[in-house]
Amino acid sequence: MLGIAADIKTAHGLGVEVCTLITANTVQNSHQLTSVYPISVDILQQQADILIHDKPPSVIKIGLLANTEQVQWLTRLLTRYKKQIPDLLSVYDPVGQASVGGSFNTLTLTQLTPLLQQIEVITPNLLEAKALTGISDVINIAQLAEKIHHDFSITSVLIKGGHNDDQQNCRDYCYHQLNQLNKAKQDSQYPRDKTKTAISYHLSSNRVNTHYNHGGGCSFATALASFLAQGYLIRDAFTLTKAFINQGLLASEHLSAENGHQYYGAFDQQTWPSTASYFPKVIDELSVTYQLLPAFNSLNLHGKKLGLYPVIGSIYWLKRLLPLGLEIIQLRIKNVSGAALEQIISEAIALSKPYKTRLFINDYWQLAIKHGAYGVHIGQEDLSDANLAQIQQAGLRLGISTHGCYEFLLAQQLQPSYLAIGAIFPTKTKNMTGQIQGIDNLQQLLALRPQPSKKQIPVVAIGGINITNAAQVLATGVESIAVVTAITEAKEPEQALKQLVTLTLASY
Ligand SMILES: Cc1ncc(COP(=O)(O)OP(=O)(O)O)c(N)n1
Numbered sequence: 423m424l425g426i427a428a429d430i431k432t433a434h435g436l437g438v439e440v441c442t443l444i445t446a447n448t449v450q451n452s453h454q455l456t457s458v459y460p461i462s463v464d465i466l467q468q469q470a471d472i473l474i475h476d477k478p479p480s481v482i483k484i485g486l487l488a489n490t491e492q493v494q495w496l497t498r499l500l501t502r503y504k505k506q507i508p509d510l511l512s513v514y515d516p517v518g519q520a521s522v523g524g525s526f527n528t529l530t531l532t533q534l535t536p537l538l539q540q541i542e543v544i545t546p547n548l549l550e551a552k553a554l555t556g557i558s559d560v561i562n563i564a565q566l567a568e569k570i571h572h573d574f575s576i577t578s579v580l581i582k583g584g585h586n587d588d589q590q591n592c593r594d595y596c597y598h599q600l601n602q603l604n605k606a607k608q609d610s611q612y613p614r615d616k617t618k619t620a621i622s623y624h625l626s627s628n629r630v631n632t633h634y635n636h637g638g639g640c641s642f643a644t645a646l647a648s649f650l651a652q653g654y655l656i657r658d659a660f661t662l663t664k665a666f667i668n669q670g671l672l673a674s675e676h677l678s679a680e681n682g683h684q685y686y687g688a689f690d691q692q693t694w695p696s697t698a699s700y701f702p703k704v705i706d707e708l709s710v711t712y713q714l715l716p717a718f719n720s721l722n723l724h725g726k727k728l729g730l731y732p733v734i735g736s737i738y739w740l741k742r743l744l745p746l747g748l749e750i751i752q753l754r755i756k757n758v759s760g761a762a763l764e765q766i767i768s769e770a771i772a773l774s775k776p777y778k779t780r781l782f783i784n785d786y787w788q789l790a791i792k793h794g795a796y797g798v799h800i801g802q803e804d805l806s807d808a809n810l811a812q813i814q815q816a817g818l819r820l821g822i823s824t825h826g827c828y829e830f831l832l833a834q835q836l837q838p839s840y841l842a843i844g845a846i847f848p849t850k851t852k853n854m855t856g857q858i859q860g861i862d863n864l865q866q867l868l869a870l871r872p873q874p875s876k877k878q879i880p881v882v883a884i885g886g887i888n889i890t891n892a893a894q895v896l897a898t899g900v901e902s903i904a905v906v907t908a909i910t911e912a913k914e915p916e917q918a919l920k921q922l923v924t925l926t927l928a929s930y
């Protein structure tokens with residue numbers, strides 16, 4: 423393995439246990455690589471055999487492979503491990519050329535192919551992507567990524583932007599085939615557009631001017647493997663990885679400048695990236711479509727707090743809750759369509775008019791516009807079908823569901839009236855498999871908002887919240903908690919609502 427120190431520092435910085443198998447001793451510094459001394463596959467086999475008895479890996483990150491014997495050995499090893507550990511993921515950083523010049527190996531594509539066919543995630547830079555495809559003249563990232571996926575059946579192809587021409591921005595690209603990743607955590611919500619079999623997007627950040635980037639490629643792949651090992655979905659793992667890399671590069675920017683960018687130094691692996699400014703801009707179909715859309719109207723709270731946000735499924739519940747003086751309620755109708763649906767929505771909107779309560783309609787944005795609702799709540803699955811420009815022009819407020827940092831950053835760019843984060847805890851109201859955030863993730867996502875001095879979009883937490891755990895959720899600083907069953911299935915709903923309102927107000 424190349425960059426063994428970088429790998430260990432990265433994984434430990436991110437709270438992941440790591441075992442390393444060294445495939446070669448290299449003679450290199452940050453200026454040059456002079457020799458590579460491969461380790462025999464006999465030794466590697468013995469190490470793998472003994473380590474697997476300690477603890478099975480959840481992710482294997484592969485870096486330098488020095489010769490064909492090692493490639494063949496690893497191909498056999500991965501084939502065997504995958505039978506033993508069905509959820510095992512492998513991340514391959516196709517190390518070939520050293521960033522400081524010189525080659526680590528002379529492997530051909532034909533020799534590498536059987537191994538590539540065992541890989542789930544690959545992280546080439548532009549030069550490596552060209553070598554993997556045999557395309558030397560085209561700089562169409564999408565074409566390169568799709569060819570890598572197609573030729574080797576690799577589920578996720580992440581092409582790093584470090585070698586691109588753009589001097590201002592470093593744009594990394596992800597092509598992700600929608601089948602089994604992350605195997606361990608099936609994602610019930612994705613893709614937004616259910617007809618798609620693959621998604622692609624860019625993550626873009628300002629280019630950082632530092633020469634302290636030696637080992638950055640290893641750190642990228644190991645950070646990605648570390649986030650995947652912790653159960654993050656690929657889009658969130660990739661976003662966190664980009665933030666981790668930005669954080670490390672920015673940490674050395676001043677050192678590099680101080681020495682006049684004269685020599686190279688080691689990439690500075692740090693810990694969990696928790697500052698909003700390290701996180702990239704998400705560029706996908708949705709952000710491109712709506713890049714010029716103005717911000718949605720705010721909730722006009724005039725210093726008041728949003729408080730408890732009941733999400734209810736009938737006119738019966740609406741009539742029961744409207745007189746209770748809440749700032750916000752959502753009507754979430756499921757399994758009704760046609761005229762009956764329109765009747766319910768129009769009646770709900772009419773019923774809410776005499777009250778100060780802001781009524782949001784879930785999903786049915788056209789009916790919400792038609793009948794003049796205060797706002798509409800749109801989930802990730804509905805985002806590609808909804809016409810956000812129409813909602814905005816009609817003056818309706820918009821709430822968007824998010825589950826993880828990729829969706830949160832993207833939704834934040836759309837400047838809705840509020841953002842929802844869920845599911846905080848397991849819930850029986852909706853299938854949220856693979857999307858349970860917990861308190862830690864909620865806190866991490868809240869840190870992705872702009873500094874309090876800038877305009878912050880209110881955040882609502884949802885999913886499995888009840889009287890027992892509400893205080894814990896509110897302690898994170900969310901503006902509101904949204905609940906379904908904590909009210910609708912309570913023995914005494916008004917009493918439960920009152921308790922939740924008290925807890926919410928006490929948290930401000
Ligand atoms: C406040 C709030 N947050 C999230 C949701 C979930 O919306 P969505 O993802 O569209 O799922 P459904 O509610 O439509 O099943 C919500 N409704 N409200």
Ligand SMILES: Cc1nc(C(=O)O)sc1CCOP(=O)(O)O
Nearest residue numbers: 844845849851885886905906907
């Ligand atoms: C409707 C819904 N959306 C969620 C999300 O995370 O987007 S969680 C959820 C269910 C909320 O119901 P309860 O309060 O009964 O757990």
Ligand SMILES: [Mg+2]
Nearest residue numbers: 785800801804
């Ligand atoms: Mg919805």
